[in-house]
Amino acid sequence: xxxxxxxxxxxxxxxxxxxxxxxxxxxxxxxxxxxxxxxxxxxxxxxxxxxxxxxxxxxxxxxxxxxxxxxxxxxxxxxxxxxxxxxxxxxxxxxxxxxxxxxxxxxxxxxxxxxxxxxxxxxxxxxxxxxxxxxxxxxxxxxxxxxxxxxxxxxxxxxxxxxxxxxxxxxxxxxxxxxxxxxxxxxxxxxxxxxxxxxxxxxxxxxxxxxxxxxxxxxxxxxxxxxxxxxxxxxxxxxxxxxxxxxxxxxxxxxxxxxxxxxxxxxxxxxxxxxxxxxxxxxxxxxxxxxxxxxxxxxxxxxxxxxxxxxxxxxxxxxxxxxxxxxxxxx
Amino acid sequence: xxxxxxxxxxxxxxxxxxxxxxxxxxxxxxxxxxxxxxxxxxxxxxxxxxxxxxxxxxxxxxxxxxxxxxxxxxxxxxxxxxxxxxxxxxxxxxxxxxxxxxxxxxxxxxxxxxxxxxxxxxxxxxxxxxxxxxxxxxxxxxxxxxxxxxxxxxxxxxxxxxxxxxxxxxxxxxxxxxxxxxxxxxxxxxxxxxxxxxxxxxxxxxxxxxxxxxxxxxxxxxxxxxxxxxxxxxxxxxxxxxxxxxxxxxxxxxxxxxxxxxxxxxxxxxxxxxxxxxxxxxxxxxxxxxxxxxxxxxxxxxxxxxxxxxxxxxxxxxxxxxxxxxxxxxx
Numbered sequence: 119x120x121x122x123x124x125x126x127x128x129x130x131x132x133x134x135x136x137x138x139x140x141x142x143x144x145x146x147x148x149x150x151x152x153x154x155x156x157x158x159x160x161x162x163x164x165x166x167x168x169x170x171x172x173x174x175x176x177x178x179x180x181x182x183x184x185x186x187x188x189x190x191x192x193x194x195x196x197x198x199x200x201x202x203x204x205x206x207x208x209x210x211x212x213x214x215x216x217x218x219x220x221x222x223x224x225x226x227x228x229x230x231x232x233x234x235x236x237x238x239x240x241x242x243x244x245x246x247x248x249x250x251x252x253x254x255x256x257x258x259x260x261x262x263x264x265x266x267x268x269x270x271x272x273x274x275x276x277x278x279x280x281x282x283x284x285x286x287x288x289x290x291x292x293x294x295x296x297x298x299x300x301x302x303x304x305x306x307x308x309x310x311x312x313x314x315x316x317x318x319x320x321x322x323x324x325x326x327x328x329x330x331x332x333x334x335x336x337x338x339x340x341x342x343x344x345x346x347x348x349x350x351x352x353x354x355x356x357x358x359x360x361x362x363x364x365x366x367x368x369x370x371x372x373x374x375x376x377x378x379x380x381x382x383x384x385x386x387x388x389x390x391x392x393x394x395x396x397x398x399x400x401x402x403x404x405x406x407x408x409x410x411x412x413x414x415x416x417x418x419x420x421x422x423x424x425x426x427x428x429x430x431x432x433x434x435x436x437x438x439x440x441x442x443x444x445x446x447x448x449x
Numbered sequence: 450x451x452x453x454x455x456x457x458x459x460x461x462x463x464x465x466x467x468x469x470x471x472x473x474x475x476x477x478x479x480x481x482x483x484x485x486x487x488x489x490x491x492x493x494x495x496x497x498x499x500x501x502x503x504x505x506x507x508x509x510x511x512x513x514x515x516x517x518x519x520x521x522x523x524x525x526x527x528x529x530x531x532x533x534x535x536x537x538x539x540x541x542x543x544x545x546x547x548x549x550x551x552x553x554x555x556x557x558x559x560x561x562x563x564x565x566x567x568x569x570x571x572x573x574x575x576x577x578x579x580x581x582x583x584x585x586x587x588x589x590x591x592x593x594x595x596x597x598x599x600x601x602x603x604x605x606x607x608x609x610x611x612x613x614x615x616x617x618x619x620x621x622x623x624x625x626x627x628x629x630x631x632x633x634x635x636x637x638x639x640x641x642x643x644x645x646x647x648x649x650x651x652x653x654x655x656x657x658x659x660x661x662x663x664x665x666x667x668x669x670x671x672x673x674x675x676x677x678x679x680x681x682x683x684x685x686x687x688x689x690x691x692x693x694x695x696x697x698x699x700x701x702x703x704x705x706x707x708x709x710x711x712x713x714x715x716x717x718x719x720x721x722x723x724x725x726x727x728x729x730x731x732x733x734x735x736x737x738x739x740x741x742x743x744x745x746x747x748x749x750x751x752x753x754x755x756x757x758x759x760x761x762x763x764x765x766x767x768x769x770x771x772x773x774x775x776x777x778x779x780x
Contacts, residue, residue: 300687332691356631360663376717386707
């Protein structure tokens with residue numbers, strides 16, 4: 119029931135995902151049964167009629183409450199215990215599913231995931247990774263908004279969480295982690311950045327390649343080589359993410375004014391389309407909770423479901439537990 | 450002697466500026482006399498021969514020491530008391546000039562400006578504003594790297610400094626100031642951001658229009674209207690500035706691959722060219738010290754000299770003193 123285009127986008131995305139996944143996978147659509155059923159019927163009678171063969175692998179699970187996008191997370195999860203968010207996550211906690219995907223209220227999803235799935239030991243809050251598309255490869259930036267006022271210990275945890283995500287979901291081998299900072303040298307930056315640099319340089323759970331400046335992110339590299347994961351606090355990460363989302367539309371507008379065609383722009387900038395990536399797992403909870411953009415299209419949600427499958431099948435969650443424990447032991 | 454293209458770019462920029470300024474303006478070229486003289490002779494014998502009539506309004510001032518771009522600021526200003534940086538700033542402090550312009554080591558220029566020109570009362574460090582070109586108007590973002598670990602009081606000072614700069618140098622009437630944050634609501638963000646929001650809402654020296662998110666900067670507006678000045682700490686500002694500088698080249702590269710012509714790109718993206726703006730005054734010192742990008746072209750330096758003239762003639766420095774004092778009194 120969450121996201122700007124619900125229930126159409128999640129229902130359509132689920133059907134499209136089933137068409138790409140093998141027959142062992144099934145999907146539960148969690149929400150107000152009548153609304154979801156009507157949407158499903160409409161899609162199967164119309165534009166997605168060719169996917170009717172996958173109907174049998176879809177189940178509708180009743181969840182009467184709906185959390186709105188502007189609701190306060192804590193109030194929403196307390197006041198609406200039977201929202202699609204809470205019901206969907208409880209299914210997972212009770213063994214009735216392996217993963218949860220939503221384009222709904224991000225704050226509520228984070229809070230509900232913490233309450234229902236709980237956190238790995240040693241973590242105070244989960245982190246939200248964002249994929250920054252670049253001309254080269256995608257770069258994971260985390261945290262992108264769940265955590266502000268981070269300590270150096272928390273930034274080190276983000277580095278470990280981001281490493282496992284890059285390995286298990288993006289398929290990177292021995293991913294390189296950089297610390298977002300305002301200069302290359304270890305002694306540059308804020309007090310927290312300086313402390314974090316020292317801690318990461320000694321951390322056995324992370325391949326640390328030093329500081330990464332603002333200009334290095336889209337290069338996907340600093341002077342020490344390619345970078346897969348960029349660590350920062352959620353304040354900087356959130357500002358950067360929203361800024362980046364606004365740049366391409368501005369430049370596209372300026373180019374259209376100069377006579378560049380829509381077609382040229384679309385084919386050139388396809389790599390920058392967030393829908394290619396779909397969604398990202400909330401990192402640090404004991405389970406799989408995939409956060410999607412509120413404006414997710416059916417294709418974005420389909421891709422988010424594939425991310426969820428990848429996270430489950432790669433055993434990302436188990437690896438995160440091990441990585442956090444290993445680093446604790448080493449410290 | 451500073452900047453990647455010195456002495457050619459500053460000498461050529463000075464000649465070009467004189468050609469645009471009226472005859473009452475003169476420029477001192479501060480550096481190693483023989484080197485500067487040779488460069489000047491070469492330009493006047495060659496590509497800038499048409500500007501020879503302005504030679505009489507140029508004076509060369511000897512400064513034997515040269516600060517390199519990688520030198521530590523404190524060591525550079527102590528160890529090289531007769532650098533072009535120190536000599537040029539002392540000229541101003543002693544009444545021999547009205548403004549100083551440099552494309553050299555930014556950290557050294559900031560430190561030297563603090564030592565030689567000194568700070569207005571109540572300030573701990575100066576702030577560096579950066580102009581973010583947008584499709585609409587330029588937006589001042591400050592601080593962009595001089596200050597990390599800022600208190601809410603310091604962020605309020607940036608708001609006052611940025612307001613005067615926007616009025617006096619950019620010609621904005623009653624400029625609107627926004628606080629960079631991760632949400633619209635006053636209670637969003639880091640501890641410092643929340644405190645700063647409260648202080649700005651009560652500040653008589655600033656027209657505060659609330660929080661500005663990452664996506665609002667290039668819109669030049671938030672939901673409350675147009676924004677001229679965006680306040681943030683120097684860590685976030687520096688990351689954002691360097692990130693922004695890297696976006697256009699990446700997108701240009703992707704578009705060239707898709708057959709968009711160089712000419713279309715250049716004409717469309719001219720607004721994004723930092724050389725149009727030239728440089729920005731270091732805000733908070735008692736005088737005018739214009740900081741330019743290390744890669745400044747002659748045109749960028751010419752424009753920076755015009756910014757210096759505007760700052761002097763608008764009496765920006767006096768207005769900053771008054772604005773800081775007024776706000777102190779009001780608090």
